[in-house]
Amino acid sequence: MMGTQNIPLHGHSDKEPRSKSFTPSNFQALLEYRINAGDEFLRKKFEGSPVNLEHCSSTQLQQILEVIEKCIREELLAEAKEGRCFSLVVDNLVEIEGENYVPLFVRFVDKANCLREEFVDFLLFEGDVEAITERLVTELTEKCGLDMKYCRGQAYLCSGVSAMKVKAMVAKIAELHPLAVLTPCSSCSLNICLANTMTFTGVHLVMSTLKKLDAFFSKSPLLQNQLESAISIYYQGNEEKANVLKEACGSKWTEQHDTFELAVDLLESLLLCMDSVHDNEDHKWSDEVAHNAFVISEALADFEYVMTLVVLKNTLSFTRAFGKNLQGETNEVFFASGSLTAVLHSLNEVYENIEVYHEFWFEEAVNLAASLEIPVKVPRLYFRKRPTSGEEIQPETYYKDQVTIPVVSHVIKELSDLFSENHLKALKSLSLVPAIMGQLKFNTTEETSVDIYKDDLLNPDTFPAELHCWKIKWKHGTKDVILPSTIYETLQLSDVKFFPNVCALLKVLYNLPLFALTNDKCSTAKQRLMAYLQDTPVNHRNKSMALFYINCAIKHDLDSMVETYLKMYQESEPTEKQDSSQEAVQS
Numbered sequence: 001m002m003g004t005q006n007i008p009l010h011g012h013s014d015k016e017p018r019s020k021s022f023t024p025s026n027f028q029a030l031l032e033y034r035i036n037a038g039d040e041f042l043r044k045k046f047e048g049s050p051v052n053l054e055h056c057s058s059t060q061l062q063q064i065l066e067v068i069e070k071c072i073r074e075e076l077l078a079e080a081k082e083g084r085c086f087s088l089v090v091d092n093l094v095e096i097e098g099e100n101y102v103p104l105f106v107r108f109v110d111k112a113n114c115l116r117e118e119f120v121d122f123l124l125f126e127g128d129v130e131a132i133t134e135r136l137v138t139e140l141t142e143k144c145g146l147d148m149k150y151c152r153g154q155a156y157l158c159s160g161v162s163a164m165k166v167k168a169m170v171a172k173i174a175e176l177h178p179l180a181v182l183t184p185c186s187s188c189s190l191n192i193c194l195a196n197t198m199t200f201t202g203v204h205l206v207m208s209t210l211k212k213l214d215a216f217f218s219k220s221p222l223l224q225n226q227l228e229s230a231i232s233i234y235y236q237g238n239e240e241k242a243n244v245l246k247e248a249c250g251s252k253w254t255e256q257h258d259t260f261e262l263a264v265d266l267l268e269s270l271l272l273c274m275d276s277v278h279d280n281e282d283h284k285w286s287d288e289v290a291h292n293a294f295v296i297s298e299a300l301a302d303f304e305y306v307m308t309l310v311v312l313k314n315t316l317s318f319t320r321a322f323g324k325n326l327q328g329e330t331n332e333v334f335f336a337s338g339s340l341t342a343v344l345h346s347l348n349e350v351y352e353n354i355e356v357y358h359e360f361w362f363e364e365a366v367n368l369a370a371s372l373e374i375p376v377k378v379p380r381l382y383f384r385k386r387p388t389s390g391e392e393i394q395p396e397t398y399y400k401d402q403v404t405i406p407v408v409s410h411v412i413k414e415l416s417d418l419f420s421e422n423h424l425k426a427l428k429s430l431s432l433v434p435a436i437m438g439q440l441k442f443n444t445t446e447e448t449s450v451d452i453y454k455d456d457l458l459n460p461d462t463f464p465a466e467l468h469c470w471k472i473k474w475k476h477g478t479k480d481v482i483l484p485s486t487i488y489e490t491l492q493l494s495d496v497k498f499f500p501n502v503c504a505l506l507k508v509l510y511n512l513p514l515f516a517l518t519n520d521k522c523s524t525a526k527q528r529l530m531a532y533l534q535d536t537p538v539n540h541r542n543k544s545m546a547l548f549y550i551n552c553a554i555k556h557d558l559d560s561m562v563e564t565y566l567k568m569y570q571e572s573e574p575t576e577k578q579d580s581s582q583e584a585v586q587s
Contacts, residue, residue, distance in 0.1 A: 002026065002027065002030070002545065002548075003068075003544070003545045003547070003548020003549050003552070004548055004549060004552035006532065006535060006536065006545070006549050007026055008026055008536070008540040008542065008545070009025060009026060009027050009061070009542055009545060010025045010026065010027075010540065027056065027061065028056070031056070063565065063568070063569050064565065065544040065545075066544075066568075067561055067564050067565045067568060068544070068548065068556075068561060069544050069547055070143075070564065071556060071557070071560060071561050071564060072547065072548065072551055072554055072556060073120060073121075073143065073144060073547075074145070075554050075555060075556065076118050076120065076551060076554055077106065077108075077118070077120065077144055077145065077146065079108065079110040079111055079116075080106060080108035080110075080118075080146065081145055081146065082111075083108055083109055083110070083507065084147070084150045085108070085109075085150045085151075085152050085456060085507065085508050085511050086106050086107060086108040086146060086150060086151060086152070086511060087106070087107040087108075087151065087152055087153030087154065087155070087180075087511045087512060087513050088104065088105070088106060088107075088140075088151060088153070088154050088155075088180075088513075089104075089105040089106075089107060089117065089154075089155045089156070089157070089185060089513050090102050090103070090104060090105075090123075090154075090155070090156040090157065090158065090166050090170075091103040091104075091105065091156075091157050091158070091526070091529070092157055092158055092159065092162075093125060093158060093162045094122070094533055094541075095538050095541075096122060096538075096541040096542070096543055096546075097541065097542070097543075099124060099126065100124075100125040100126065100162075101122035101123060101124055101125055101543070102122070102123050102125050102158065102162070102166065103119060103121075103122055103123075103529055104119070104120050104121050104122070104123050104136075104139070104140075105117050105118065105119055105120065105525060105526065106118055106120050106144065106146070107153070107511055107513060108511060109491075109507045109510050109511060113488070113491035113492060113507070114488070114519050115488070115510050115511070115515065115517055115518070115519070116517075116519075117517055117523060117525055117526065118525050118551070119525040119526075119528075119529055119547065119550045119551065120143075120144055120547075121139055121143060121144070121543075121547070122543045122546070123135060123136055123139060125162065125165075129165060129168040129169055129172060130172070132165070132169050133169045133172045133173065136169065136173075137173075148173070148176070148177055148180070149177060151173070151177055151179070151180040152179055152180060152181070152508055152511050152512065153180065153181055153182075153183050153511055153512040153513050153514070154170045154173065154174070154180050154181070154182050154183070154513070155182070155183050155184065155185035155513035155514075156170060156185070157185055157187070157188055157193075157196075158196070159196035159197070159207060160196070160199055160204060160207075161199055163196060163197045163199075164197070164199060167182075167197065167417075170182055171417075174420075178422060179422060179452060179453070181420055181422045181423040181426065181512070182417060182418055182420065182423070183418065183423055183512050183513050183514040184323075184326060184418055184513070184514055185513045185514075186327060186513060186514060186515055186516040186517070187516075187526065188255070189255060189256055189257045189259070189323055189324075189327065190257070190319055190322065190323025190326055190327075191257055191258075191259065191260065191316040191319060191320060191323055192255055192256075192259060194316065194319065194410075194411055194414055194415075195207055195260075195312060195316070197410070197414055198406075198407065198410050200308075200402070200403065200406050200407070200410075201304070201379070201381065201402075202304050202305070202307065202308030202311075202379075202402070202403050203308055203312065203403075203407065205299060205302070205304060205305050205308065206260075206263075206305060206308050206309050206312060208299075209296065209299040209300065209305060210254040210259065210263065211254070212292070212295070212296050212299070213254060213270070213296060214252070214254045214255075216289075216292055216293070216296060217249075219289070220289075222284075223277070223289070224249065224250070226273050226276065226277060227249055227269065227270070227273045228246050228249065229273075230269040230270070230272040230273040230276065231245050231246055231249070231266070231269045232246075233269075233272065234268050234269045234272060235269075241265075245262070245265060245266060245269070248262055249266070257320050257323050257324045257327075258320060260309060260312045260313040260316055261313050261317070261320075263309055263313070264309055264310065264313050264368070267300065267306070267309070267368065267372070268371065268372060270296075270300055271297060271300045271301060271372060273293075274293045274294070274296050274297035274300065275293075275297055277289060277290060277293035278290050278291075278293040278294040278297060301372065301374050302374070302379075303365070303369050303374050303375060303376050303377055303395070304379045306365050306368055306369050306374060307361075307362070307365040307399045307403060308403050308407075309365075310361050310364050310365040310368065311361055311365075311399075311403050311404050311407050312407065314357070314361050314364075315347075315350070315407050315408050315411055316411065318343055318346045318347050318350070319343060319347075319411065319415070322336055322339060322340070322343050325339075326514060327516065329485065329486070330430060330433055330435070330436065330485060330486045330487060331433075331435060331436050331439060331485065333427065333430060333514065333515075334427060334428075334430040334431065334433075334436050337419070337424055337427035337428065337430075340415070340419050340424070343415065344412065344415060344416070347408065347411060347412050347415070348412065350408055351405075351408050351409060351412065354400070354404060354405055354408065355400075357404070358396075358399075358400045358404045358405075359396075361404065362395075362396050362399060362400070362404075365399075376395050377395060378393060378395050378398045382398065382402075422452055425449040425450075425451075425452055426449075426452070426453075426509055426512060427514075428449040429449045429450050429453075429505065429509055430487075430509065431444040432467075432470070432490075432502055432505060432506060432509075433484065433485065433486065433487060433490055433506075434474045434483040434484045434485075434490060435483040435484060435485035436485075437471065437474055437483070438474065438483050442471050442474070442475045444471075450463070450505055453505055453508055456504055456505065456508050457501045457504055457505065458500045458501055458504055459500070459501060460501070462501065463501045466499055466500075466501050466502060467501075467502065469499070470499050470502050486518075487506050487509060487510045487515070488510070488518055490506055491503065491506055491507065491510070524553075525550055525551070528549065528550040528552075529546070529550050532546050532549050532550060
């Protein structure tokens with residue numbers, strides 16, 4: 001109950017030694033409440049006991065939490081184990097009880113052929129890559145009962161330094177299990193994903209500022225109105241453009257495919273808005289809001305921010321349409337996979353002519369900075385890191401070496417890693433979806449692309465014949481019928497069971513993190529994780545309680561939990577205490 005209602009196990013006096021609160025631990029307080037409400041068993045158990053006796057020792061409490069976790073996880077992943085294949089999603093770094101963890105999500109197709117993404121654990125993010133990878137595999141196999149040889153996809157949402165560590169871990173898993181391909185995650189636009197994995201100072205400044213902007217404007221509709229007023233002032237001669245930007249600002253514009261383009265267009269308006277809030281002439285804003293506005297305005301008025309933003313906008317313009325299609329309909333995903341070569345060709349052309357492109361981009365940044373009276377200069381940190389020398393580095397040279405070249409080369413490498421040969425083969429297999437098959441005039445060759453998944457087929461030898469029948473069925477047997485256009489629609493067909501290999505292959509593809517969760521009931525885990533982290537102070541977070549809160553809808557059997565507890569811990573208790581222990585746990 002405490003987990004599902006997000007009530008911390010401990011009170012303020014437990015977690016905050018300086019607190020003047022006399023409140024005992026919340027768990028103990030609830031036991032006392034039960035005694036006062038008439039629970040005779042608990043009353044007799046503690047009647048006559050010393051006043052300072054713990055109602056439940058920390059060891060027992062931890063054991064109870066472990067048992068409930070185990071039972072919930074088993075129920076949660078029962079269908080994943082039955083279906084065998086799954087994918088793994090690693091979310092952003094979080095702090096719990098003074099340590100760093102990354103949340104782990106498992107994707108799988110359930111009995112109803114729905115794609116589900118479930119939160120299963122927090123992975124301790126300490127040590128080197130080998131230690132973290134070993135810990136991850138152990139957690140998935142021992143705690144979750146999943147076999148890594150059936151992992152078919154991996155995605156991560158981490159940013160900055162932690163992203164590089166997670167990427168190295170993912171690469172190590174892919175070495176051991178080549179079919180566990182790295183893919184973009186459906187919940188994050190490709191351009192944001194590419195930027196988040198960069199560890200360069202300027203990019204970190206841009207991404208952290210965008211996050212601050214998102215948090216700033218989410219605090220009050222009045223702040224949003226202030227920004228819209230600033231847009232109207234700056235774009236007073238272009239009402240159409242102003243309306244487009246106002247509409248964009250009403251959504252999660254800092255997480256979209258065209259985020260960096262919007263950020264450039266909004267720069268003047270944002271700076272005007274922040275300066276106005278910080279000045280606070282009419283005392284409309286609190287000191288905290290005014291201070292936050294000042295911090296953001298300082299970042300926006302830094303040439304390093306302006307230059308890096310311009311470079312990101314121009315570099316990622318080549319991947320914007322590609323990334324948008326990857327999050328589009330199934331046919332758009334299929335055809336996008338074929339356009340990757342053209343995208344990489346364009347980016348390589350930029351890299352080969354980097355001097356020319358950088359000159360144009362630097363000029364764009366300088367003109368933008370001039371309109372806002374932002375001085376063009378090399379970042380102060382650069383001089384602090386290097387001893388004084390006679391040579392003076394020019395801003396254009398500095399930003400070419402430290403921003404433009406690193407950003408372009410990183411995007412090229414990251415795209416190559418995200419779309420490995422096996423990943424592209426998997427996407428080509430989407431031609432099994434009837435609507436895509438029809439668009440291709442039923443002239444497809446899935447046999448070569450699906451060869452990597454032959455061990456996942458029920459009967460590989462009969463696949464060519466079955467595939468032929470599958471094509472004939474849709475080519476000739478369904479006149480005036482709308483062809484299923486997604487994997488989900490195809491798997492819901494009543495006669496898909498007569499094509500077991502096709503069905504098995506579609507389920508494997510559906511696991512990939514690239515595909516969006518279409519059923520709201522199957523996509524609440526990430527939302528509940530975010531709610532838990534936002535609503536729970538760091539010093540009150542608990543891994544087990546978070547698991548209970550996020551998976552509050554999972555059915556549970558208390559009798560089964562009691563039996564599991566007794567099997568796991570009864571033998572470790574002294575004989576004379578076993579009977580009373582059993583009664584206590586059952587109560």
